[in-house]
Amino acid sequence: MDLEALEVECDILIPAALENQITVQNAPRIQAKILAEAANGPTTAAAEDILLKKDIMLIPDIYLNAGGVAVSYFEWLKNLSHVRFGRIGKRFEQTTNENLLRTVEKTTGKS
Numbered sequence: 001m002d003l004e005a006l007e008v009e010c011d012i013l014i015p016a017a018l019e020n021q022i023t024v025q026n027a028p029r030i031q032a033k034i035l036a037e038a039a040n041g042p043t044t045a046a047a048e049d050i051l052l053k054k055d056i057m058l059i060p061d062i063y064l065n066a067g068g069v070a071v072s073y074f075e076w077l078k079n080l081s082h083v084r085f086g087r088i089g090k091r092f093e094q095t096t097n098e099n100l101l102r103t104v105e106k107t108t109g110k111s
Contacts, residue, residue, distance in 0.1 A: 006030060015042035022047045030056065037061035 006013065006022060009031040015021050016038035022030065027047035035051060036059040037043060043051070043058070051058060078084070083091075105111050 012036060014038050018042065020044055022051070024050065027051055028054075030054070032056060034059065036064055038064055040065070 006015065006026060007029040011032065012034045013030065013032035014036045018039055019041040020043075021039070022035070022043040024044065024046045027043075027050035030051060034057045035043065038061065040061055042061070048058060
């Protein structure tokens with residue numbers, strides 16, 4: 001695999017396909033100002049130390065991929081319950097309102 005593309009001067013480098021692509025061998029030659037990890041674990045721990053010493057800003061994969069994980073969770077819920085996203089939101093809102101109403105009734109002693 002040709003890894004020279006990782007070493008090109010750029011503002012933002014986004015390794016997005018494979019893990020362990022930035023290692024101690026090529027980290028010293030990375031010229032990006034920001035490295036945004038879109039793949040799972042594209043940078044080894046030893047390479048991360050080198051990049052941080054070079055003042056390259058790292059955006060870890062766990063932060064960069066958080067939106068995708070959240071969307072996957074909502075898709076999973078939708079598939080389990082066999083309902084549309086709008087209906088899930090409406091159900092959540094209805095349950096929240098019912099809980100709030102019960103709490104007010106319990107606190108005031110009035111229904």
